[in-house]
Amino acid sequence: xxxxxxxxxxxxxxxxxxxxxxxxxxxxxxxxxxxxxxxxxxxxxxxxxxxxxxxxxxxxxxxxxxxxxxxxxxxxxxxxxxxxxxxxxxxxxxxxxxxxxxxxxxxxxxxx
Amino acid sequence: xxxxxxxxxxxxxxxxxxxxxxxxxxxxxxxxxxxxxxxxxxxxxxxxxxxxxxxxxxxxxxxxxxxxxxxxxxxxxxxxxxxxxxxxxxxxxxxxxxxxxxxxxxxxxxxxxx
Numbered sequence: 767x768x769x770x771x772x773x774x775x776x777x778x779x780x781x782x783x784x785x786x787x788x789x790x791x792x793x794x795x796x797x798x799x800x801x802x803x804x805x806x807x808x809x810x811x812x813x814x815x816x817x818x819x820x821x822x823x824x825x826x827x828x829x830x831x832x833x834x835x836x837x838x839x840x841x842x843x844x845x846x847x848x849x850x851x852x853x854x855x856x857x858x859x860x861x862x863x864x865x866x867x868x869x870x871x872x873x874x875x876x877x878x
Numbered sequence: 879x880x881x882x883x884x885x886x887x888x889x890x891x892x893x894x895x896x897x898x899x900x901x902x903x904x905x906x907x908x909x910x911x912x913x914x915x916x917x918x919x920x921x922x923x924x925x926x927x928x929x930x931x932x933x934x935x936x937x938x939x940x941x942x943x944x945x946x947x948x949x950x951x952x953x954x955x956x957x958x959x960x961x962x963x964x965x966x967x968x969x970x971x972x973x974x975x976x977x978x979x980x981x982x983x984x985x986x987x988x989x990x991x992x
Contacts, residue, residue, distance in 0.1 A: 770920075798977045809882070809968055809983030810921070817977060856920050860977045864911070864934035868920030 768793040770859050772869035779847055780877050787842040787872045789831075789857030799840040800858040800866070801831055810856065816840065827851075852876045880904070882971050882984035890990045891959050899954040899987045903971030909933075910952040911981065912944055913968040921968055927952055928975040956989075964991045 769792045779785045791797060798817050802810040814825040821833040831842045840857060857869040883902045891897050903910050909928040913921035923936040927946035941957045950971075956963055966988050970981040 802983075807985070809985045810970075811983070812980050815977075815980075858920075862977050864926035864928075864975060865923050865936065866911075866921075866981075868913075868922070870918070870920050 768797065768859050768861060768867045770857050770867050770869035772857055772872050774872045775870070776873045776875065778875045778877060781849055782846045784845050785843065785847050785851075785874065787855050787857075787874065789840045789842065789869060791838050791840065791857075791859045793838075793859065793861065795861050798860045798862060799831075799833060800860070801825075801829070801840070801842050802856045802858060802868075804854045804856065804871075806853075813842075813855070847874070847876050849876050849878060882969055882982050884967075884969050884984040884987050886987060887985070888988045888990075890992060892992055893959055893961060895959050896955065896957050897959060897989060899956075899967050899969075899989070901952045901954070901969030901971075901984060903950050903952070903969075904982055907971035907973050907982070908950055909972045909975050909979070910946055910950065911970045911972075912952070912954045913970065914938075915966040915968055915986070917965070924954070926975065933975055959991045961991050964989060 771790045800815045801813040816833045824830045854871045858866045860866045911926040912924040915921045925944045926934045930946045944954045946952045966986040968986045969984045972979040
């Protein structure tokens with residue numbers, strides 16, 4: 767069975783500072799990995815995904831994540847955060863079937 | 879284009895009652911998935927429907943059921959409500975089934991069971 771662990775429930779960071787949100791997964795088969803963002807009172811939005819190919823994937827708003835198979839990780843990074851990045855971030859894994867397994871989420875709080 | 883819409887936005891029910899939640903996918907999307915998000919947790923997969931057939935089911939009791947209509951909209955039904963069913967119920971639509979297709983989430987229905 768697959769599982770996803772997001773160790774940090776909350777991450778406070780000052781504006782323009784770098785941030786890393788950690789995600790580790792467990793699976794006995796090949797997986798596909800995703801990061802979703804949820805703003806207050808809204809549904810989830812796909813931020814980026816790794817399906818195959820380059821292990822470094824990027825989003826249009828400056829986030830990036832690197833798939834590390836040996837460490838079973840898919841950490842999300844941004845070199846300089848903005849107030850508008852304040853949201854909850856969810857890591858998810860799928861084996862390619864219908865089912866997505868989500869982590870418990872990391873609440874990113876960007877401070878002025 | 880309209881995104882995924884869900885109704886109602888909020889709902890309060892009493893233990894033992896039945897509830898029906900509705901979802902309208904993005905036009906052209908044939909797959910709908912349902913998730914339960916308990917406060918402080920990540921979404922948990924309940925069902926996926928594709929072309930009006932159930933493609934998958936998560937670890938939820940038989941009190942939970944769903945269906946997809948010819949216009950690809952979907953209903954989630956929960957019978958004999960328990961306090962633990964209180965959660966945000968999310969619907970997601972995609973053009974097809976499988977991870978190659980991005981899921982688009984609706985804003986959710988907040989269910990409170992008293």
